[in-house]
Amino acid sequence: MTCLPNVTIALETAAQPCVAGLIDELDAYQKPLYPPESHHGIDIESLCRPEVLFAVARGAQGEAVGCGAIVLCGGAGELKRMYVRPGWRGQGIAARLLAFLEAQALARGCGEFVLETGVRQPEAIALYARLGYRECGPFGDYLPDPLSVFMRKAAG
Numbered sequence: 001m002t003c004l005p006n007v008t009i010a011l012e013t014a015a016q017p018c019v020a021g022l023i024d025e026l027d028a029y030q031k032p033l034y035p036p037e038s039h040h041g042i043d044i045e046s047l048c049r050p051e052v053l054f055a056v057a058r059g060a061q062g063e064a065v066g067c068g069a070i071v072l073c074g075g076a077g078e079l080k081r082m083y084v085r086p087g088w089r090g091q092g093i094a095a096r097l098l099a100f101l102e103a104q105a106l107a108r109g110c111g112e113f114v115l116e117t118g119v120r121q122p123e124a125i126a127l128y129a130r131l132g133y134r135e136c137g138p139f140g141d142y143l144p145d146p147l148s149v150f151m152r153k154a155a156g
Contacts, residue, residue, distance in 0.1 A: 006060040007093055009100045014047035014054045018064035022056075023047075026083040033120045038147040040116055042071075042080055053077075053104045057084065057093050068097045070105045070113070077105040077155075078140070079115040082124070094127055106155050113153045114139050125149055 012019070023044060031039060047054050047069055057066035066084035070077040079101070084094045102113060115133065117124045133151035138144055 007057055007065065007088075007091070007096075009055055009057045009097055011053060011104060012056045014044050014052075014067075014069070016064075019047075019054075019056065019067060020044055022064055022067045022083055022085070023081060025085065026081065030118065030121075034118055034147050038118065038145055040142070040148075042069075047081065052080075053101060053108075054081075055097060055101050055104070057088075057097050059088070066093050066097055068094075068101055070101045070110070072105060072108060072110060073140075075109065075111045076139075077102075077110040077113050079113060095131060098127075098131060102155065111155050113155060115151050116142055117149050117151070119147050119149055125151075 027041060030041065046052070051072045052069050053072065054069045055067065056064050059065045065088040068082040069080045071080055079098070082094060082098065084097070105113070113133070114136070115128065117128070128151050131153075133153045136150050136152040138150050139152070142148070142150065
């Protein structure tokens with residue numbers, strides 16, 4: 001568990017109503033930005049699989065204020081579903097949530113981190129770049145997409 005002023009971050013199950021609310025908010029933000037073929041989010045059921053590390057950031061009253069996941073696959077971890085509620089942004093929660101997830105994945109043998117985000121999310125791209133991620137080509141099952149930005153970071 002990581003503690004911030006009024007915020008804690010811990011691994012939790014994604015199968016909770018508060019998490020569904022976060023994912024719904026994220027989808028409501030992202031889906032209007034991209035056509036369906038360029039939306040690569042995963043659902044709650046997939047976030048509950050054993051190879052997924054899912055973390056929730058909670059405020060002092062226990063309310064879910066952010067979340068993120070890393071899907072472990074063959075020594076790599078793909079970042080998915082990073083989200084911090086708008087009223088909680090600007091406090092470093094996303095960076096700490098990502099650092100927490102990376103540390104959890106590293107402890108499980110993860111050697112690199114990858115992610116896909118959209119070109120219409122410059123704040124997310126800037127955050128990832130600031131945290132050491134560099135643009136790369138498509139990975140895994142992803143195809144080239146002019147609306148996607150693919151990024152990679154070596155673990156450790």
